[in-house]
Amino acid sequence: MSSYTPFRKIFKDVSLEVEDLYLLESFQIEMLPGTADRDLAVVLWAYPSIKHFLVKKCPSVVDLIESILKQYSPAEDEQELKKCSDNLVWTIADWLVYSKCPEAYDKLDFHSWDFREVTIITPLDGRVVVDGAAGTGRVTLEAARTAGRVYAIEPVARLRQFIRDKALEAFLNNIFVIDGFLHAMPLPDNCADVLVTSHALGWHLEKELREFERVVKKGGYIIHCPGTADIPDEEAQHLRLISPDWGYDFSVYEESDGWKGKYWKQL
Ligand SMILES: C[S@@+](CC[C@H](N)C(=O)[O-])C[C@H]1O[C@@H](n2cnc3c(N)ncnc32)[C@H](O)[C@@H]1O
Structure with a gap:
């Protein structure tokens, strides 16, 4: 599974933000649970609209997402939310780069x-x-x-x-x-x-x-x-x-x- 560390170096000129999760394709959403669950839960607690997007686009993940939300609580403060959001987007940076800036991938x-x-x-x-x-x-x-x-x-x-x-x-x-x-x-x-x-x-x-x-x-x-x-x-x-x-x-x-x-x- 992807690790955020190499991607930060590989895509050093790319900036990623939590809204980039709206770029995910349904087959990628299907692979999301099990990738960085704690970070995902924190993000979904803070951004219900992203949760709605994920389950609307890929209904088969609804149970997995509910169980991750039961397992992990919301962030305690803004700093923790920022850290988890950042970890999540950099863990799946390749998927986001494909849709956000394919030219950055093409240059590798x-x-x-x-x-x-x-x-x-x-x-x-x-x-x-x-x-x-x-x-x-x-x-x-x-x-x-x-x-x-x-x-x-x-x-x-x-x-x-x-x-x-x-x-x-x-x-x-x-x-x-x-x-x-x-x-x-x-x-x-x-x-x-x-x-x-x-x-x-x-x-x-x-x-x-x-x-x-x-x-x-x-x-x-x-x-x-x-x-x-x-x-x-x-x-x-x-x-x-x-x-x-x-x-x-x-x-x-x-x-x-x-x-x-x-x-x-x-x-
Ligand atoms: C690492 S890239 C390689 C792309 C290209 N073949 C190259 O050499 O640069 C992997 C590609 O596979 C696509 N992909 C992911 N899962 C796939 C699947 N199950 N079947 C076909 N393509 C898939 C991704 O969207 C991505 O474009």
């Missing part, structure tokens, strides 16, 4: 990994490519320069618009940006030649891996550059990907902050 150094890491596995020329969890569209735009069509799947509305704007600026008319999740892609069976994910995998790993194999044609490629080093959670993901059940090949590639794992398979 990690985007500069060499896209030939994908094209040495398979050329994209004239192909139908899917960029799953497309973010600000780094992979989408790189792919669209040679691919026939690129479908960018991204659940955050502001990011989808950001990709569309970038495509327009770059005169790329072969990019189709669609709302969706890795585990539920609004695409027909066997429609893609290549599916790529970058810095995005494992919210629902097994469902996602099945979904990729539904969408990609026989003979097509699935390529993941999750940008992860080997911390325990991701070690489990690594073992699953290379297991005989899923059969991904594995190698490493370099990003701005070190070596990362890369996974791919041909169906």
Whole structure:
């Protein structure tokens, strides 16, 4: 789960405030309980309108939110409220930055990994490519320069618009940006030649891996550059990907902050 400390450094030019919580998408609100519950409770006690917004936008969290409010009491003073508000927004800073200032996310150094890491596995020329969890569209735009069509799947509305704007600026008319999740892609069976994910995998790993194999044609490629080093959670993901059940090949590639794992398979 996100920790506020690295985000303060990563997004040092960004300012976040409690009202930015109104930018959350319903799938993010669903993941909010369990993230920073004490801070969340203090904020919701102080700002009932934010609580209303969260439960209206994502009704399934109502019971969890009520139980967090029962567990924690309101702030004792303004200083405590300020501290909890600040902790909360910086704990989920990535989610807020996606919608508040996608350009700040787009500028991060990690985007500069060499896209030939994908094209040495398979050329994209004239192909139908899917960029799953497309973010600000780094992979989408790189792919669209040679691919026939690129479908960018991204659940955050502001990011989808950001990709569309970038495509327009770059005169790329072969990019189709669609709302969706890795585990539920609004695409027909066997429609893609290549599916790529970058810095995005494992919210629902097994469902996602099945979904990729539904969408990609026989003979097509699935390529993941999750940008992860080997911390325990991701070690489990690594073992699953290379297991005989899923059969991904594995190698490493370099990003701005070190070596990362890369996974791919041909169906
Ligand atoms: C760390 S960013 C990576 C974005 C982009 N692929 C890149 O390399 O910059 C993760 C992205 O996944 C999106 N996301 C979060 N949960 C998702 C899910 N379950 N399915 C698809 N995308 C998801 C987020 O909105 C965000 O844009």
